[in-house]
Structures are given as C-alpha cells and as structure tokens.
Amino acid sequence: MASDVMGLLALGEVAQTMDRRAVMRLIGALKPAQRSKGEAPHRPFLMLWAIGEAVRGMPRKQHWSVVRDAVGPLLVRHGGVTSSREAALFPFWALRNDGLWEVEDAESLTMTSGGRRPLLSSLDEVNPLAGLPKGVYELVVADPELAAWAVGSLLLRFFRPVPGGLLRDVGLADLMAGRETTALRPLVGETFTDRRTIADSYGGNRVRGITPLADGILTVYSDEKGPYADGRIPEVNWIAYTGDGLSGHQELIGGNKAMAEYQRERRALRYWHRPYGGQWTFETWAVIVQRWMRWGEGEDGLRRKEFVWVLAPVPSPLEHTWPASVMAALNEDTGQVHDRTEGVVLAAGVDSGTARLDSYERYKRLARAAHERAKSRTRRSTLTTVERFLRSAPAREAVILRSGGLCENPTCLGHPTERTEADAPLLEVDHVQDLARGGPDVPEAMIALCPNCHALKTRGKNRRELQKVLLAEARLRHKSFSR
Incomplete structure (x- = not known):
C-alpha cells in the first residue's frame, strides 16, 4: 500500500x-x-x-x-x-x-x-x-x-x-445521518460490462478474484464462465466461493490470507457475480461463516486441494442489520478449516499408489464415502444444510460419474446432451427427496438432471409422480454401478 x-x-x-x-x-x-x-x-x-x-x-x-x-x-x-x-x-x-x-x-x-x-x-x-x-x-x-x-x-x-x-x-x-448503509460506493445492484470499467470507477485490481477496491474493502468476483467452481448453495442461497490460486494446492497466502482475516474479524466484503454472457453485478455484501478444504481440479487439469469460503449474504456491512441465521452461523464458527480432502482423494479415482481406477470402482468408493458422511447428520440448522451440501461432494461426484454426462430422467424430453461453454455436462445433481425434508446425501437417493427436468421435478404439476420415477431410476442405476 x-x-x-x-x-x-x-x-x-x-x-x-x-x-x-x-x-x-x-x-x-x-x-x-x-x-x-x-x-x-x-x-x-x-x-x-x-x-x-x-x-x-x-x-x-x-x-x-x-x-x-x-x-x-x-x-x-x-x-x-x-x-x-x-x-x-x-x-x-x-x-x-x-x-x-x-x-x-x-x-x-x-x-x-x-x-x-x-x-x-x-x-x-x-x-x-x-x-x-x-x-x-x-x-x-x-x-x-x-x-x-x-x-x-x-x-x-x-x-x-x-x-x-x-x-x-x-x-x-x-x-x-441516514447514510449508515448507503455511504459506501458502489451501491448494491450496480452493473458493469467488464472488470476494467469497475476498476476505472472504483479502483482495485482488474484481474484478481479476491482484491480490495480503492477504499480498501475486500471484494470477491465470481464469473460463471470460470475458472472456479463457485455457486449458490441450494435451499439457503449462501455462496460456496473457491479460494485464490488456479493450479496446485491452494495456500493461505494472498487473497486467501485476506479472506481468513475477514473471517476472523467478522467483517463484511463485497460479492460480485457475472452470469454467462451477462454483466458484472455487485450482488450483495457477505460475511464468511465457514472455511472448507476440498479436492478440486486446477487449471492444469490436475487434482489439487482448494479452499471453499462459505459466504452468507447480508443486507449491509453493518452487523446490526445481519439476519439471525447469519449471526447464529458466525457464533458457531470456530474459524478452523473443515478439511474434507482425506478420503475424497481415493474416491476421486486415485489410490495410494496414484493408479487410475475404472468407473465402477470409483463409483463404489464415492458411494462408501458418501454413506460414511451421511451417518451423523440429524441436526437441523442453516449451517447444517450448508455442511451437508459441501460434505456431499463424494455423492455428487458419484452421480455425475454414473450419469455419463447425460440426464438420468428416463423420460427426458429436453436437451440431455447439452454442454456448458467449458464443455462440461449441463447437469444439476438433485436430491430426489429434498435435504430440508430429510433427504439423504447418498447416490441412490440423488439424480443428475438437465435444467428442464430439474424444473419439472421441482415445480412441475406432476412433480410427485416424476419424483417416484426418478427415485426408482436412481436406485436402479446405483445397484447396477455397485455390482
């Protein structure tokens, strides 16, 4: 500085x-x-x-x-x-x-x-x-x-x-007076075509994903096009934000170090998001309620350990405006890293000798890891829902593997082979029975759906009949892959 x-x-x-x-x-x-x-x-x-x-x-x-x-x-x-x-x-x-x-x-x-x-x-x-x-x-x-x-x-x-x-x-x-929540700039909802125009207006680095604006307040950027696997957490709408570092194991330096300081001090940061083909929008203020370590894939295509920062949106940077659920999560947070890398690396297809496993053996290992993690999940809270989502990584990876990149709805009439810009399957892993209603985080109760089928399963007029079909299909596929 x-x-x-x-x-x-x-x-x-x-x-x-x-x-x-x-x-x-x-x-x-x-x-x-x-x-x-x-x-x-x-x-x-x-x-x-x-x-x-x-x-x-x-x-x-x-x-x-x-x-x-x-x-x-x-x-x-x-x-x-x-x-x-x-x-x-x-x-x-x-x-x-x-x-x-x-x-x-x-x-x-x-x-x-x-x-x-x-x-x-x-x-x-x-x-x-x-x-x-x-x-x-x-x-x-x-x-x-x-x-x-x-x-x-x-x-x-x-x-x-x-x-x-x-x-x-x-x-x-x-x-x-009256400027408590509006004095800072930019205002929530402001949009810009690219990072350059944000920096021209409010300062800050034009490339880094975690960086302060000119006023010194930390800002994080999430681009739907990549390169990080960020996203909203279903049911609670909190944000799973991938840490700083494109390749190799991520370390607590640079942007990750700044995030750790904000987590320790319970300070609000700015969250910017750009949907695919859209503009950058200052979506919300957010506070960090948890820090995770998981296995991911770097820009070089190799498996690596990466941080996931759980961001809870808040209406303003002032603590007295934060919802009770956010305050409860902050009070429960110990600041420690929830490390979920051990055990998942085997499930991800690499054994202790780094030999590649075939799809069926990988699926069985992922399923076993998912069942182990599902055993002790009985407490209900917003933070528990977040934990269940992040801990279900083996189950989600197993379902994607099982799907072969295609929608698993046997009656799919949408776009079952559609791909993202990054050439990944355009699929959403869904609990046939919602987590909020006690749905388990295990592959036989989860299914990979294209966006059309996911909407039908969630909001369609005949969703209850479809859910029965999907549950039967998930169990049948699980049984086939587990032999």
Missing part, C-alpha cells in the same frame, strides 16, 4: 486537480499502526476529525495546539489511550506519509534522537499549521457524498463497532 501512496504522490494526484477515486485510493491505503496489543487507529481518528472540520467549514490548516487539544481527548475517550498530548503527536506526524496530511515548517522542528518524529516540546514551541492537502480538502468540502464515502470506509475498516458518540465528537453526526 505504501507504494500506491508514493505512486499517487509521484503522479501529482495529491493536488488541486485530485479526483474522487484518488482520494479513496489514499483512504483505502491507510493502515493503522501495529502495536503489541493490536491495532492503534490513531491516524483514522485524526482523519475523521479532519474530515469533520472540513465538512463544518473550518480552515484547511490549523495549529498543532488546536489539533492536540481536539484529537488528544478523542483518543482518550474512544481510543483507549492514557496521555492525550502524546497520543495526538503520533498521527499528527505519521499521517504525512499517507499523502493525507501536511505540516508546515516541518524542517524547523527538533526531532528525537532516532529522527522518527519531532519532540513534543518542539511542537509546542513552533506550533506549526497542519491539515489535509488542498486537493483532498476541496473535494471533501464540495462533495458531501465523497466525504460520507470516506467516513464510511474508515468506520467499517477500523471501528468495529463504532464507539458511541464518536461521530458526534468529530462533527460528522449530521453528515452520516
């Missing part, structure tokens, strides 16, 4: 001609100091106070004594520090390195022996003027929506929860 700030400075964007995105890039690059007891959000406190002063029409630059007497008590009241005068010194000097603060007559200040910051006595004596850069200040004053966006980003990233009375004390209560 420091390089981003230096890049902005080198390009001269911290100037009178600065635009909204440049301001948000600076805000998004801001990081709190790391102390032994955790983060020290001194600089975010100073930024909130400075934005509040600008919004209220106060001068752009104010003397050290004014900043000290205003920000010091704020840090004591809301930041847990003990000495207000010394607490104000650190952000007053350090924020300069973030391209968001200027100090006049800095060269006349006497520095500490290490040269890291000025002596408090020297600041008191010189009493220099300091404040937001001119370009930042003028944009914040002229654009209340930008000011609210900047404040919303700072609050969401550094204050969880927001201390009571903080907005009032920094002069931002009126600005943020």
